[in-house]
Amino acid sequence: MKKAIQRSIKMRFQTRIDHQDHTDAYEFTTRGELFHKGKHDYLRFEEVLNNETIQTTMKWNGRELILIRQGVILMRQTFIAGETTVGRYVTPEASWETTAATEKVFVQWPAGKVKGRIDLTYQFELQGQATGKHTVRLTLEEDTSR
Template sequence: MKNTIKRYVKLRFQTKINHDDQTDSYEFTTRGQLFHKGSQDYLRFEEDLSDDHSVQTTMKWDGRELMLIRQGSILMRQGFIVGEETLGRYVTPDASWETKAMTEKLSVQWPSGKNRGRIKLVYKFMLQGQETGTHEVRLTLEEDTTK
């Protein structure tokens, strides 16, 4: 994706968390914007957590690191680099925790023409030193031509 024009996308966000013998899943669909600035690509969308709480999510991709930035009722900043442990932070109105991610897989493909784009991310996550399991995140992106 080389142009600086904002493109609107429809996206499907799916996450699975495997911890011990349990699997939790979470999924939603929304619309977002995709744009290029400097040497990085950005995907921005809003996630509704409840009727009165939402989070603005930005994913920033430089070709090596995917940076996840969440702002709203939850603040979070976490980088993901394949084969590396990265530090981050997760903040709620009540507390702030250090996070660590060990990224196992990361693939980013932006939509072009009639092709869908995909982001796939698999990582082990720790919150304040406690392992929360293996997280598998999949985003499917499709250009939204209705806007």
């Protein structure tokens, strides 16, 4: 991605969580911004959870993907393929330590007419309790309507 260029993005966000005997799925579409600063690429977008807006930023340096959520939920989690990382999940009621044992991180930014995507697969624990295998896919394309 070229430096110092901010681009408008249309995206589809899909999450699937497989936990023991059940599967949960969550999906939404939104618009966001993709930009480069220093040695990192950033994807910034908003998501709505229980009628509350959460500002989400994904920061990528070619090796690690950092997820930062700010709003009614505060979260910071790093994902590195083949590694287990520690993070934090905070609500108005409590704060919990998180761990992510990341199996896969794939990041491809959109270029021209080619769509980009982010694929992420990890086992997640919240305060030592397994929440299941999380599979996340973001499909990205430049928003030329803006």
